[in-house]
Amino acid sequence: MAPVPCAICKTSRALIIRPKNHQKLCKACFIAIFEAEIHHTITTTALFSPGDRIAIGASGGKDSTVLASVLKTLNERYNYGLELFLLSIDEGIKGYRDDSLETVKRNAQQYDMPLKIVGYDELYGWTMDQVVETIGKKGNCTYCGVFRRQALDRGAKMLGIKHVVTGHNADDVAETILMNLLRGDLPRLARSTSIVTGDSTSDVRRSKPLKYAYEKEIVLYAHHKKLDYFSTECLYSPEAFRGSARTLIKSLERVRPSTILDVVRSGEDMAKLVPEEVTGLSQCKSQKVSLSSADGEEDGSAGCGSNGRSSGGEMADMERKLQDDEAASGREMEITAVPLTNGQQHARVAGKSRKDVGRKLTRQTLGTCKQCGYMSSQDICKACMLLEGLNKNRPKMEIEIDVEDEESSTLRRKIEGLALAAG
Amino acid sequence: MALPGDDLESGNSATVCKRCNENEATHKIRSESVCAKCFAAYVTTKAVKRMETFKVRASSSKAPRKFLLPLSFGPSSASLLYILDQHLRNQYERMNRAAYELYVVHIDLYLDDADKKESADLLEKYKGLFSRHTYCSHGLDEALSLGNIDWKALGISSLWQVTERTSTERLQQLIGSMPSATSKADIISTLLTRLLVEVAKENGCESILFADSTTRLAEKTLTETAKGRGFSLPWQVSDGASPYGVGFNYPLRDILKKEVVAFTSLTAPSIKDLVKLPQPLSQISASSKTTTIDDLMVQYFESVEENFPSIVANVVRTSSKLKPLINYDVSACSVCGLPVAEGTDGIYGWGGDQNSVSRAATEDTHRDILCYGCSRSING
Ligand SMILES: [Zn+2]
Ligand SMILES: [Zn+2]
Ligand SMILES: [Zn+2]
Ligand SMILES: [Zn+2]
Numbered sequence: 001m002a003p004v005p006c007a008i009c010k011t012s013r014a015l016i017i018r019p020k021n022h023q024k025l026c027k028a029c030f031i032a033i034f035e036a037e038i039h040h041t042i043t044t045t046a047l048f049s050p051g052d053r054i055a056i057g058a059s060g061g062k063d064s065t066v067l068a069s070v071l072k073t074l075n076e077r078y079n080y081g082l083e084l085f086l087l088s089i090d091e092g093i094k095g096y097r098d099d100s101l102e103t104v105k106r107n108a109q110q111y112d113m114p115l116k117i118v119g120y121d122e123l124y125g126w127t128m129d130q131v132v133e134t135i136g137k138k139g140n141c142t143y144c145g146v147f148r149r150q151a152l153d154r155g156a157k158m159l160g161i162k163h164v165v166t167g168h169n170a171d172d173v174a175e176t177i178l179m180n181l182l183r184g185d186l187p188r189l190a191r192s193t194s195i196v197t198g199d200s201t202s203d204v205r206r207s208k209p210l211k212y213a214y215e216k217e218i219v220l221y222a223h224h225k226k227l228d229y230f231s232t233e234c235l236y237s238p239e240a241f242r243g244s245a246r247t248l249i250k251s252l253e254r255v256r257p258s259t260i261l262d263v264v265r266s267g268e269d270m271a272k273l274v275p276e277e278v279t280g281l282s283q284c285k286s287q288k289v290s291l292s293s294a295d296g297e298e299d300g301s302a303g304c305g306s307n308g309r310s311s312g313g314e315m316a317d318m319e320r321k322l323q324d325d326e327a328a329s330g331r332e333m334e335i336t337a338v339p340l341t342n343g344q345q346h347a348r349v350a351g352k353s354r355k356d357v358g359r360k361l362t363r364q365t366l367g368t369c370k371q372c373g374y375m376s377s378q379d380i381c382k383a384c385m386l387l388e389g390l391n392k393n394r395p396k397m398e399i400e401i402d403v404e405d406e407e408s409s410t411l412r413r414k415i416e417g418l419a420l421a422a423g
Numbered sequence: 424m425a426l427p428g429d430d431l432e433s434g435n436s437a438t439v440c441k442r443c444n445e446n447e448a449t450h451k452i453r454s455e456s457v458c459a460k461c462f463a464a465y466v467t468t469k470a471v472k473r474m475e476t477f478k479v480r481a482s483s484s485k486a487p488r489k490f491l492l493p494l495s496f497g498p499s500s501a502s503l504l505y506i507l508d509q510h511l512r513n514q515y516e517r518m519n520r521a522a523y524e525l526y527v528v529h530i531d532l533y534l535d536d537a538d539k540k541e542s543a544d545l546l547e548k549y550k551g552l553f554s555r556h557t558y559c560s561h562g563l564d565e566a567l568s569l570g571n572i573d574w575k576a577l578g579i580s581s582l583w584q585v586t587e588r589t590s591t592e593r594l595q596q597l598i599g600s601m602p603s604a605t606s607k608a609d610i611i612s613t614l615l616t617r618l619l620v621e622v623a624k625e626n627g628c629e630s631i632l633f634a635d636s637t638t639r640l641a642e643k644t645l646t647e648t649a650k651g652r653g654f655s656l657p658w659q660v661s662d663g664a665s666p667y668g669v670g671f672n673y674p675l676r677d678i679l680k681k682e683v684v685a686f687t688s689l690t691a692p693s694i695k696d697l698v699k700l701p702q703p704l705s706q707i708s709a710s711s712k713t714t715t716i717d718d719l720m721v722q723y724f725e726s727v728e729e730n731f732p733s734i735v736a737n738v739v740r741t742s743s744k745l746k747p748l749i750n751y752d753v754s755a756c757s758v759c760g761l762p763v764a765e766g767t768d769g770i771y772g773w774g775g776d777q778n779s780v781s782r783a784a785t786e787d788t789h790r791d792i793l794c795y796g797c798s799r800s801i802n803g
Contacts, residue, residue: 033778036777036778037777037778040777040778041774041777044774045774170775177648178645178648178649181644181645181648181738181741181742182734182738183734183737184737184738184740184741185741186741186744186745195774211774212774212775212777244727248645248719248723251719252649252716252719255605255714255715255716255719256603256605256649256716258651258770258799258803259649259650259716261651261775262649262650262651262795262799263648263649263651263653264775265651265653265773265775265795266647266648266649266650266651266652266653266654267648267653268653268773268774269653269654269795270648270653270654270656270745272748273653273654273656273657273745273746273747273748274744274745275744275745275746278744315730315731315734316730316731318731318733318734318737319730319731319732319733319734322733322734322736322737323453323454323733326453326733326736
């Protein structure tokens with residue numbers, strides 16, 4: 001079979017089928033276009049300004065490693081004028097972070113970037129191992145998740161940095177959109193679609209420059225650039241809703257490769273259609289800037305849920321809760337029929353004729369935690385509430401976490417992506 | 424054959440219906456075991472409650488209102504016709520008049536003569552059973568003569584240069600020119616909607632009563648999201664005015680698909696023989712070229728409905744909260760006709776369109792206004 005020429009340079013032999021649009025490219029053109037696209041995202045969204053100090057949330061995994069590598073390249077190529085740092089979190093789980101933190105340390109040397117590792121003990125006074133000792137294995141993922149959400153921001157604050165970038169990719173964003181539809185969470189759906197969370201008034205902004213980059217292309221980029229990354233990113237399998245959404249996204253991508261991008265676009269458009277009483281934000285604001293991830297589990301790659309996979313417990317719990325709600329309000333709800341509107345008058349556009357049949361929409365307002373000052377929709381943020389509980393009782397229970405069988409699945413995903421590279 | 428709604432608990436001795444405490448429980452409403460009679464009453468009540476406001480309005484106005492009921496012969500539209508026929512019959516019996524009239528329309532999607540004959544015969548049977556209403560049928564090819572679709576936008580203006588083609592051939596060529604199975608399904612459903620709107624307007628119907636079940640609306644929510652049509656959800660899953668100037672309503676929105684299917688075997692007179700059941704979804708292979716996004720979602724929600732019916736309902740409740748944008752400049756997509764924000768350029772010109780190098784070259788310089796979803800279907 002005759003070699004296929006690259007669709008861009010037309011001279012070199014095509015070795016890569018781009019997962020995003022099935023374009024056949026040579027290695028050099030793939031790397032160039034991957035970088036050019038992220039440069040496009042950064043410039044069109046005016047993500048950075050010269051002189052910005054940026055912390056890259058680094059886990060040692062493929063996403064954050066690629067992000068660090070690309071940002072370094074672009075910063076030098078286009079004179080962004082950024083001061084880049086690597087910021088890693090150590091949850092304090094014996095053995096778990098050893099390898100990935102080693103990877104991050106090597107990255108710091110390879111990319112010549114200062115590295116800061118902040119531990120849960122430093123941030124919260126508790127390591128995850130100590131949390132598990134106190135409350136047992138069950139439910140510890142709640143703690144880990146809540147702590148993790150704030151850790152990067154708190155770590156950045158310690159470094160005096162106001163902008164953290166994370167490695168969330170298009171697959172993560174698409175997955176989060178479908179997940180929030182499945183669990184009926186419009187506020188989170190709206191928040192998860194914007195490239196930046198937080199604004200100039202917040203202490204730490206977060207952004208995801210890889211928002212439009214396909215996971216498979218990130219793996220390809222890492223592979224062809226021979227980047228040094230650690231293949232186990234996540235200790236735990238995703239919770240049931242996220243797992244379900246992830247499986248669905250993978251199937252959809254096989255049927256129509258553009259679907260990942262199409263879901264992201266849908267999410268961006270839908271964010272504008274979420275009524276103010278649901279988001280607590282004015283429409284114009286929610287389009288551009290969104291809330292911080294204070295209460296949100298937007299972190300696609302930062303999965304934490306040690307028993308999600310096997311039991312599907314999270315979905316079953318929600319099903320039960322919804323059924324209870326229905327039973328409680330069932331009779332009234334049946335009477336509240338939605339009136340048929342006359343087609344001639346655009347009554348619904350005026351937002352009058354539709355009565356919400358379901359539960360009351362709760363307006364979310366955003367403030368800061370009275371104890372730690374971290375952004376929160378409650379007086380006391382979740383982390384501080386959990387800490388208060390922890391600090392009250394320190395009973396001892398010896399429980400071990402087993403981490404073993406999780407590694408294989410991440411590796412499998414990685415290999416799936418690489419298989420496409422065979423040109 | 425065991426229908427999804429039929430399963431009893433662990434079938435040793437007969438359970439008594441939890442609602443009437445008389446008959447043997449043969450069906451389930453969520454987790455409650457009920458008899459066939461109570462089950463049918465539940466389904467009927469859910470649908471009729473959605474139509475309830477009609478009675479009130481009828482007393483004030485003289486002429487009954489007219490609604491279009493699209494009948495595909497599937498379990499949902501057949502059940503809706505049955506339920507509304509009963510509803511109207513009751514109104515006549517009590518008040519000697521009805522609040523509304525139904526205009527039942529069947530659209531032929533498959534245009535070969537054998538199919539047309541079969542569906543014409545079937546429509547006659549429905550007419551015989553529910554004779555109170557007006558019936559008509561149209562071929563999907565009639566959508567091609569709709570003036571408000573910009574066929575140039577579909578990039579196949581050559582279709583109209585060859586005059587000797589029949590409209591059926593043109594439709595087949597149009598659909599055949601779509602780049603994937605998903606795109607084909609997408610354009611068919613767009614044409615279907617636009618034709619139904621036209622038929623409704625021509626016949627003075629103020630609203631279209633779509634028979635979508637809860638499960639179907641949940642499928643639609645995720646399917647449209649996956650096709651980049653998230654912007655259109657307020658008109659696809661909510662009751663009320665559509666941008667086409669005709670109301671869209673979904674009276675079966677509170678009933679699960681499996682409940683609708685179970686219901687079709689409980690009606691008197693029986694409609695079981697008149698219902699065309701959808702092809703069973705034998706393990707769809709996701710890699711197959713013929714699999715559509717729609718197929719995947721049907722399969723996905725079949726399993727969610729089985730284990731988590733309330734989550735299915737919650738998806739619909741959630742997407743129904745989305746509100747159409749107001750106060751911004753809109754123009755209409757030249758294919759689906761839905762409003763898009765000024766400056767919308769199909770799949771181009773947004774954050775996810777990061778470079779022009781990977782774009783497929785377009786021949787014509789003139790670009791029509793297209794929404795993201797239609798643009799995706801055309802460009803693959
Ligand atoms: Zn090349
Ligand atoms: Zn706090
Ligand atoms: Zn009963
Ligand atoms: Zn369109």
